[in-house]
Amino acid sequence: MGAGIRKEKILMKCVICKHGETQLGKTTVTLERNGATLVVKGVPARVCDNCGEAYVDEAITRRLLETAEQALRAGVQVDVREFAASTA
Numbered sequence: 849m850g851a852g853i854r855k856e857k858i859l860m861k862c863v864i865c866k867h868g869e870t871q872l873g874k875t876t877v878t879l880e881r882n883g884a885t886l887v888v889k890g891v892p893a894r895v896c897d898n899c900g901e902a903y904v905d906e907a908i909t910r911r912l913l914e915t916a917e918q919a920l921r922a923g924v925q926v927d928v929r930e931f932a933a934s935t936a
């Protein structure tokens with residue numbers, strides 16, 4: 849853990865409702881590939897405090913796609929899992 853708290857306030861206006869501001873939070877992402885469905889819970893995202901729209905970072909999205917790819921290769925049809933930072 850780092851010393852001191854760095855304030856990372858990346859406030860972003862929501863592009864969907866144009867009223868809310870996004871707050872750091874978590875969301876559930878559903879990925880569908882070739883008929884297989886993978887639900888990932890606890891994905892870090894910025895969530896609109898007005899309409900609930902979730903914005904997932906590009907790096908996180910890439911991780912999700914990799915996870916889906918791996919699950920497909922493992923023959924998974926339907927799976928619900930927790931987003932784990934340690935799943936390298």
Ligand SMILES: [Zn+2]
Pocket residue numbers: 862863864865866867868896897898899900901
């Ligand atoms: Zn919104």
